[in-house]
Amino acid sequence: MKRIGALAVAVALVPLVGVWSAADAQMRNLAMGSTQTSSSHYSYFVGAAKAINLLVPELNVTVVETGATVENIKRMQKGQLDMGLVTADQVYLAWRGQETWKDAPFEGIRQLWLYSVSANYVTVREETGIKSIHELTSKKFTPGIRGSAVEKGTETVFGILGIKPDWQRMGTADTVDAMKDKRIVGFAKSGSGFFLDASTMDIATRTALRTLPFSEEDVKKVRAVRPYLPWIKVPAGSIKGLGEFWTTASLAFVAGTKSMPADLAYKVVKAIWEGQEHQPQAVMGAAYRNPRGTIEHALSPLHAGAIRFYRELGLKIPDELIPPEAK
Structure with a gap:
């Protein structure tokens, strides 16, 4: 995907991103921020989008080329992306409103899944x-x-x-x-x-x-x-x-926001872990077929929909990873 095309898609989706209503059950376009196309990690997002689109037919996930974590967090905060590549430490800082994020805290960011330990x-x-x-x-x-x-x-x-x-x-x-x-x-x-x-x-x-x-x-x-x-x-x-x-x-995650409906986040996370064959194992490393890693490496709250899925696997979620809306 060329950058101009990717950005054009992102702009077209801005009116839809972060706006969740009763129409959610219909076909939805989701914008997923990634990184630059020359990075090995970009190929992961192409595979992740394929897994979601195949296993959740009511969704159409588009991969958007970006500058990676910091840009993705800022664009999610502005409602320009539905989810995107992040790292555990930067999400923690944004959630707590520390360092780079002291003037623009993002309490509503929520972790969905760990995709790579690099x-x-x-x-x-x-x-x-x-x-x-x-x-x-x-x-x-x-x-x-x-x-x-x-x-x-x-x-x-x-x-x-x-x-x-x-x-x-x-x-x-x-x-x-x-x-x-x-x-x-x-x-x-x-x-x-x-x-x-x-x-x-x-x-x-x-x-x-x-x-x-x-x-x-x-x-x-x-x-x-x-x-x-x-x-x-x-x-x-x-x-x-x-x-x-x-x-x-880099503990690379995909995060969303708490405004994403829990049932939708559940379907997305479920598709990711059930569609691992579409995602490049070389990029995922120790995260490949290892949903437990999400819980072990997250430093900030998980999405309520993600928590539902991980609990169905029999995994225990520490109290500090459970946000108010999931209690």
């Missing part, structure tokens, strides 16, 4: 000679695609560690070109599970790359200040030439 990688051109994240100060570096949770997370983590790059803000395609043209030394990007994503592999066809790990001391220092930020230990061999190492993680 490592976030700090990658540099090998020829730069950079071997540590602490050598990135003053270097031209992209913190993540513009509007993504990785961008915000990288800025936060580097700030705590006293690393001050010359930030270069851009989308995925521009980052790929900038790396190939040697205009930036490196970038941060979520992987595909524990492996490098498609855009990073594209760069690797032209430029030798090095992945930079975080030390135990780095992790401890960040956790002392931002305990909600997720970290993951990457298994040895996941990245060529590296043993086991620490890096930040």
Whole structure:
């Protein structure tokens, strides 16, 4: 899907998004925010939409290309998207009205399902000679695609560690070109599970790359200040030439708003877990066929309709994940 076409669809749906009435039982168009088409995660959303459309015939879900988490949350808040890609930490902050969201809290955001557990990688051109994240100060570096949770997370983590790059803000395609043209030394990007994503592999066809790990001391220092930020230990061999190492993680969810009717959210979530064969396993990683992961990794309330489905599976929902409307 080309960006112009996707945005045109999104604009056309604005009058319908977030407006739920007695006509809900009829065919509904839902706009689902994703990320940029060059990302491996975009393919997940194409598969997720297919699963929902096949298993819930009264719905027509359209995938909308966006800048990922932060943009998706803002657009859901404005009623421009019905649901979309988010990360656990950014939803938590938006729900609590903290940091980026202190002036625009979003109490009504609700988690639907976890779709991916991925490592976030700090990658540099090998020829730069950079071997540590602490050598990135003053270097031209992209913190993540513009509007993504990785961008915000990288800025936060580097700030705590006293690393001050010359930030270069851009989308995925521009980052790929900038790396190939040697205009930036490196970038941060979520992987595909524990492996490098498609855009990073594209760069690797032209430029030798090095992945930079975080030390135990780095992790401890960040956790002392931002305990909600997720970290993951990457298994040895996941990245060529590296043993086991620490890096930040993306706990990627799809969220909606509490205004979505519970029965509709229930059908959507049920379709996702019963239609896993339509969703790329490589992107989902540890989340594949693992609905329990939603409950284990969520940091903020689940949607009432999602809670109904997970309870039907026999899963216990912690009190802190149950919103007022579901009690």
